[in-house]
Amino acid sequence: MNMSVALPVIIPLLAGALSVMFWRSHFAQRALGVLGTGAMLAATVWLLLETWEHGHIVMEMGSWPAPFGIVLVSDMLAAIMVVLSGIIGFATAVYSLSGIGKMSEKFGYYPLLHLLLAGVNGAFLTGDIFNLYVWFEVMLVASFALLILGGERAQMEGAIKYVTLNLLSSMIFLTAIGLTYGLTGTLNMADIGDKLSTVEDTGLITVIAMLYLVAFGVKAAAFPFFFWLPASYHTPKVAVSALFAGLLTKVGVYALFRVFTLIFNQDVDYTHEILLWVAAATMLTGVLGAAAHYEFRRILSFHIISQIGYMIMGLALFTPLALVGGVFYIMHHIIVKANLFLISGITFVMKGTHELKHMGGIYRTNPMLGVLFLIPALSLAGLPPLSGFFAKFIIIRAGIEAEAYWVVAVALVVGLLTLYSMIKIWAEVFWKAQPEGVEDELRDVSSGPMIWMWVPVIMLALMTVAIGLYGEPIYQMAAMSAEQLLDPSQYIEAVLGEARQ
C-alpha cells in the first residue's frame, strides 16, 4: 500500500491536533506551524513525483475495496493541486511568524490553519463525491473561524455574507449528491462516471450537472455567484486573505474540472457551452469591478474572480491544449495571487492603510518592495517572460484553435484591463509621492521581527520568474494532467480495476 497519497491529509491534521495541545505556548505553535507545513510540502512533492511515475495512485481507506469504500486518488491534476497547497501553506506559515499578531495566535490561528490545509488537500485527493462534500465542510468551518479572527465590525458583515452563500452552495451540492445517488446508486466518482457513460437519456444528467455547476460555481466565485468574495476577502488578517485567495476558490475550480471531465462528459456541446459563457462573464465582471475600486485588497479580490474566468475557459473549450492552459493557469495564479496579497500586508504595516488614496512613495523609501510587487503584478497581467504570459498564451492559442473567437477577444481585453489595474496600484502605492495631509506613519519593515514577511514574498516571486523562464517541465506536468482528464477511462480503470469486470 502506497502511503504517499494519505500523507498530505494526515500531516496537517496531526500538526493541527498537536498545536491544540500546545494551546498556551505560542512558540511551540509557531514552530509546529512552520515544521508542519514544511513537512506537508515535502510530502506533497513526494506525491507529485510518485504520480508522475505511476500515473494514478489509489489508496482504499480501511482496505474496503472500491466502489464500496472511500478511496483517495491522486492523478496528475490532484497532485499538482496539493503541491500548490503545500507551497501556499508553507509561505503563509512563515509569513505569519511576523504578520499575524498575538491576538490571533491566542485564539487558535495555527490549529485552524492546519485544519484548513487538511480540508483543502482532502478535497483534492478524495475519489468519493460525498467525501468531497465532507472535506469541503472541514475547509469551510476552518475558513469561517479564520475569517472572523479579530472580530472587527467589517469582519462580521463579511463573514455573514461568506457563511450564508457558502452554506447555500453546500446545500445545493448535497442536493446534487442526493440526486446522483438516486440515479446511479453509488458515491464513488469513478463508478458514477462509469455508470453515467452508458445512460441513454442525458436530460436528467444535464439537470444534475447544472446543480453541480451552481454549487461549485459559488465556491469558485464564478459569474453570477461571486458576490461573497469581494464582500469578505478584504476583511480578515492579510495572511488569512492570502491563504484564501490562493487556495479556497481554486478548490471550487478543481471540483469543476473533476466533475465536468470525469462524470459529465455526455453532452459536452450543451454543458461546456454554458461553462464558456460563464467563463467570459466571470472574466469581464471581475476585471471591471477591479477597475472601479481604490482599496488594495478589494482590487486584488476582484482580480481573483476575473482570473477564475480564464481557468473555466480552459475547461469549457475542452480541447487538450485548452485543458493544459487551464491547469497551467491554476498553477501560475495560485502563486502570483497569494504573493500579491502578502505584499499588500507589507505595505499595510508601512502605511497603516489599504486605501490607495492615502498611500504613496514606497518606491522612494523601499525600491526593493517595488520590484517585488512588479514581478507578480506584471505576471498577473500576462507580460513576458513571466509565468502569466505563458498561461494566457496557451489558453488564447487554444481558443483560436477551437475557433471561439469572441471568447478570445474577451480574454485579451480583460488582460489589458488587468494591466490597467496593476499599473493603478503601482502608481498610487509605489510611484506617487506621499499625499499631503496624510500622516506618514512609515515603519521600518526591513529588519527585526518583520523580516519573516519578506521570506515568502521573495520565495514566491522567484517561483513566478522560474515558471516563466523554465516553463517546460511545468508544461509537461500540465500536459500529462490534461491527457488524463480527457481520457476518464484511465481514472476509472485505476480506481475500479478488476472490480469492473
Add this chain to the structure above:
Amino acid sequence: MEVVMSFVIGGMYAAAIYMMLRRSIVKLVIGLVLLSNAANLLIFTMAGMLPGAPPLIPPGATMPEGLSADPLAQAVVLTAIVIGFGVLAFAVVLIHRAYEVVKADDMDQMKDTDR
C-alpha cells in the same frame, strides 16, 4: 410514500429560500436550517423508502434476503446531519456576535460597515 415526501421536500426548499430572502438575519439562519434538513430528507428519500426491512444478513448467507433498506444513504444522511449541526451552531454564534457589534438584525444595515 415517496410522492408525499417529494411534496414535503419541495415545500421545505421553497420555505427555506423564502426565509433566506427576508431582511432579518435570524430568519436567514432559520432558512439555512430548513434548507439543510430538506437536503437530508432528499437523500433519504432518493434511496427509496422500505419500511420494516433492515439490511441484516442472516447467519451463513452473504447477502440479505429479499429487498432491504439502503444503509449507505442513511449513513450519508447521518454524516450530513452532524456536519449541518456543527455549521449551524457556528452560524448562530456568528449572528449573535454580529448583532452585538453592528447592533441590528437587518440586512440593510450591513451594507457598509467596512467604510
